[in-house]
Amino acid sequence: MNPLLRLALRLVSAARFDVREDYARVRRMQRQLAALPTARYRMPTWDTFSDSGDGRRVPVRVFTPRVQRREELLLFFHGGGWVTGDIESYTPACATMADLTGCRVASVDYRLAPEHPFPAGLEDCYGTARRLLEDPRRAGLTAADQIVLVGDSAGGNLAAVVSLLLREQGHRVPRRQILLYPVTHWDHDPATSPFESVRRHGEDFRLTSTEMRDYFELYVPDPELRRSRLVSPLMAPDLTGQPDTLMITAELDLLCDEGEAYAQALAGAGNRVQLRRVENALHGFIALPRFARPLKDAYEVIDAFLDGDPPGSAVS
Incomplete structure (x- = not known):
């Protein structure tokens, strides 16, 4: 990475907001930014x-999408550390997702911590996915196989956990899921984390180790619960029967190693998994402008996955 850009990013991370005190202000700022190009994003809500x-x-x-090329519905769970983000602030990213994949995108406005801590947001995502998989006609689909779970960051965590729960509870499991730089583990302390990316990138870039620990404190106040498979899916003792998975990680993200x-x-x-690390990408790149190279690289891989083509590194 360009040294000047690296320095700028370090300065931004040093001037970080306090998640526990400033989450409401961050939510307002996110909505204001997303509302700027509002006219072309008017979409139906159910x-x-x-x-x-x-x-x-x-x-x-x-x-x-402006041009619908596929019949799949991408059921999307947004990021934001389970604390920020909503269907308003993620509207530009979802509109981009729809246009670049040619799929309809259904963005779920799940409840947020700390007002609604674990498992409230998970219940909303699980209930939404289960009902659509049981009755895909509700979303204008002819088959449940047309539903693809998608989530970024904390939303990737929720997508992974929803798939686990659906299998454990004996419900229909989606055929495919796309996990974008997801949270999969509970420990983001550089002194104790098992992942080198936490130590390498936990203080330099967009998302810091301190912020991750703050998000966990708001989402799951009980430290022991954070080790549960329903919070940290990497801790699950049984990962059989999961959807075909596309895992996309970001090279300069402290969550890179735990996603991989x-x-x-x-x-x-025994699951079918395809892995792609996006080079020179930061956490949260799915919200970048459409011309950004990390975003374009990721959607090339997503397109191939939706077409059923191997998008590069396969894990088996």
């Missing part, structure tokens, strides 16, 4: 029931 037992409904916003470790664990359990 809802499903959560699995929380309280009859709550979960908003789902559907994005239709999860890909290896899935493959070791």
Whole structure:
């Protein structure tokens, strides 16, 4: 990486916000930024029931591509450390996803911590996925196999855990999932983490180790629960029966190694897994402008995966 750019990124990370105190302000700022080009992103919104037992409904916003080339529906769980992000702030990224894949994208507005800590957001994502897989006609589909789970960062964590839960509970499991630089492990302390990328990139770039620990404190206040497979899917004792998986990691992301470790664990359990590390990419690159090289590289791989072609490094 260019030394000047590396220095600039270090300065940005040094001037980081305090997740625990500033999350509400970050949410407002994200929505304001996403609302700038608002007119062309007006999309229909519908809802499903959560699995929380309280009859709550979960908003789902559907994005239709300008040119629809595929019948698949990408059921998307957004990132933001389970604390920030929503269907408003992720509207530009989802519209881009729809246009670049030629698929409809259904973005799930799950509940956020700390107002709704674990397992509230997971219940919303699980309930939405289960109901669509049971009745794909609700989303205008002819078959459940047309549903592809997609998530980035904390949303990638939720997608992975939803697939685990669906298999464990005896429900239909999606045929495919796309995990973008997901959280798969509970320990992001450079002194104790088993992953070198935490030590190499945990203080330099967009997402820091301190922020990850703050997000976990808000999402799962009980430290012991963070080791659960429903929070850290890499800890799951049984990873059999999972969807065909495309794992995309970012080279300059502290989560890089744990995402790739999860890909290896899935493959070791007999699942079909394809792994691609995007070079010179930072955490969160799915929200970059369409001309950005990491974004273009990732969508080339996603296109190949949706077409059923091997996109490069296969883990088996």
